[in-house]
């Protein structure tokens with residue numbers, strides 16, 4: 001019999017803490033109480049128990065990547081996600097390599113900027129704020145420049161929320177005999193990235209995105225052959241993925257002080273990921289979060305930057321309403337006072353804001369997000385949330 005109790009959210013999806021807002025941001029994000037609780041213990045980094053935790057972390061991540069053949073290895077790296085991206089680029093791109101960087105937002109730009117710092121040669125395809133790089137463009141660029149040895153792609157470009165066509169691009173890179181590096185920071189664990197289907201050389205993600213851990217380290221999943229070959233490439237002592245890997249193999253330890261509490265929390269997050277049905281289960285919840293939230297926001301008159309085909313279940317960009325009473329700073333505060341932290345937009349052409357779908361939240365929470373947005377509009381005296389004409393003209397440029 002259904003009872004009142006059935007409607008009470010399970011502890012995992014309860015508000016983070018009394019009075020604490022949900023983080024509708026793509027990391028740091030809202031974590032479960034179990035993940036937070038896992039940090040209430042101190043660990044010795046050299047101790048056998050902690051070494052076993054590191055080994056478990058790596059084997060669970062390789063399982064999510066679908067490495068049944070054992071061709072790949074996982075290398076955790078201290079720092080935020082960007083540290084791991086820089087470590088991957090510096091370690092897998094030989095000094096004399098040339099890289100094609102696919103850009104359609106801030107994270108693609110950051111890859112190019114990093115290569116500039118590293119003094120590695122590169123070319124770019126820059127599609128602007130959010131247009132997706134396509135397979136045929138990549139094929140043409142590779143055909144016209146035989147010096148290009150590697151391609152870097154951002155899986156989900158978190159600055160707009162676009163889900164880039166990774167299969168299509170991976171296929172062209174493979175067909176042209178080049179190597180693919182992927183920034184799957186905001187996608188791995190929720191969107192499929194299986195090594196049997198997308199034969200990448202290396203990819204990178206971090207603890208505080210779709211696995212729903214807390215910030216403090218990233219991880220690189222790479223072909224063992226690439227990890228071997230990376231010896232001597234890196235410009236950096238601390239970001240040398242080959243050395244970090246070699247040390248794990250030799251001693252099971254991180255080379256320098258690991259974020260022990262973050263690792264403990266991450267193990268708990270990985271167990272919850274598995275219990276939810278792994279990548280497929282996580283994706284299903286995020287897709288529902290997105291669908292409930294986007295449908296509700298559209299009812300209020302808001303419009304998404306992207307057409308449905310390109311909308312990721314990670315984060316969604318909405319145009320600011322055209323109405324003169326709408327002011328983002330005020331909207332932000334009104335949402336926060338109702339328990340939801342949203343994210344400003346990152347577009348250069350039109351004003352926008354973003355709402356994340358990832359973290360310890362379900363459809364019930366997303367319905368409350370929409371209610372809060374409706375209340376905020378009423379309080380601001382914005383009767384209609386539709387965007388300016390210019391925004392819709394911009395969106396019309398995107399393929400359906």
Ligand SMILES: *Cc1c(COP(=O)(O)O)cnc(C)c1O
Nearest residue numbers: 080081082107156158183185186
């Ligand atoms: C979050 C993110 C990063 C890393 O950002 P940090 O702030 O350094 O953790 C890199 N790429 C993408 C696509 C991201 O979403």
